[in-house]
Amino acid sequence: MEPTRIKLVYYSPTGTSKKTVEAIAKGIGVDYDHVDLTRPDAATMKHSMSSTDLAVIAAPVYSGRIPLTAVNRIKNLKADGTPAVLVAVYGNRAFEDALIELKDITSELGFKAVAGAAFIGEHSFDASGTPIATGRPDKMDLEKAKEFGVQVKAKLAGLVEIPELEVPGNRPYRKRGGGDPRSPETDPDSCILCGMCARVCPTAAVTVSDIVETEKEDCTACTACVKNCPTGARHWEHEGILKVAAWLHENYSARREPEIFL
Numbered sequence: 333m334e335p336t337r338i339k340l341v342y343y344s345p346t347g348t349s350k351k352t353v354e355a356i357a358k359g360i361g362v363d364y365d366h367v368d369l370t371r372p373d374a375a376t377m378k379h380s381m382s383s384t385d386l387a388v389i390a391a392p393v394y395s396g397r398i399p400l401t402a403v404n405r406i407k408n409l410k411a412d413g414t415p416a417v418l419v420a421v422y423g424n425r426a427f428e429d430a431l432i433e434l435k436d437i438t439s440e441l442g443f444k445a446v447a448g449a450a451f452i453g454e455h456s457f458d459a460s461g462t463p464i465a466t467g468r469p470d471k472m473d474l475e476k477a478k479e480f481g482v483q484v485k486a487k488l489a490g491l492v493e494i495p496e497l498e499v500p501g502n503r504p505y506r507k508r509g510g511g512d513p514r515s516p517e518t519d520p521d522s523c524i525l526c527g528m529c530a531r532v533c534p535t536a537a538v539t540v541s542d543i544v545e546t547e548k549e550d551c552t553a554c555t556a557c558v559k560n561c562p563t564g565a566r567h568w569e570h571e572g573i574l575k576v577a578a579w580l581h582e583n584y585s586a587r588r589e590p591e592i593f594l
């Protein structure tokens with residue numbers, strides 16, 4: 333099997349899943365198109381892929397699952413026996429049922445999983461007082477991602493039919509995370525009303541006029557607004573999130589390494 337084109341599909345609010353799949357695509361060494369599912373308009377975009385494409389599909393792990401926003405947007409893809417490389421990117425704690433969930437969702441849509449991987453990205457709740465996998469994927473991760481791409485290419489070259497791929501995880505999946513509606517706060521003294529928080533929000537939960545307002549019910553806690561705020565005005569004050577960040581820092585700071593399933 334020789335794919336003619338890669339479709340790089342990702343939901344990536346803080347950019348780590350995107351960086352990871354770009355490195356994988358470089359390793360595969362075939363030209364690629366981006367299918368970015370991160371922005372609000374992706375909620376209604378449809379994409380069809382053929383059997384000569386190779387899809388590389390990535391999403392972050394939220395509470396050991398694929399975030400619901402990503403699931404709904406991935407469901408707008410249509411495949412025709414399209415081989416797929418499935419990637420879960422997690423913040424150095426655990427990926428639990430995310431990869432098996434991604435495999436189940438994509439196989440329903442007509443993809444055939446040819447390889448899977450779990451890579452590590454800087455945790456969304458990483459902050460200066462509570463570092464968790466800061467700066468990842470780093471150089472070493474990206475080299476491993478590229479090498480994984482090389483291995484995928486070699487596996488595909490030797491295949492006529494794609495056998496069933498085994499990935500870790502349990503069914504039924506873990507219960508999704510939840511809790512009370514919450515969103516980051518904005519410090520009015522340092523906010524310059526540039527609108528970056530609104531532009532990077534995957535669910536259009538933020539509006540900026542002469543103040544910044546956030547629809548808490550629509551906030552997925554992805555933290556893209558915090559990480560992209562040019563003045564540091566956007567930040568978390570929610571006690572539950574701050575507690576989780578401290579817990580993750582204390583218990584999940586030891587470096588984990590990417591895992592691949594071929």
Ligand SMILES: Cc1cc2nc3c(=O)[nH]c(=O)nc-3n(C[C@H](O)[C@H](O)[C@H](O)COP(=O)(O)O)c2cc1C
Nearest residue numbers: 345346347348349392395396423425426453455456
């Ligand atoms: C609501 C939420 C839940 C998360 N749950 C997990 C988790 O269960 N395990 C983990 O290791 N990381 C978890 N993370 C961290 C993200 O998986 C990680 O930061 C990932 O790199 C983000 O991907 P992105 O940069 O492509 O958005 C969570 C992040 C958020 C915002």
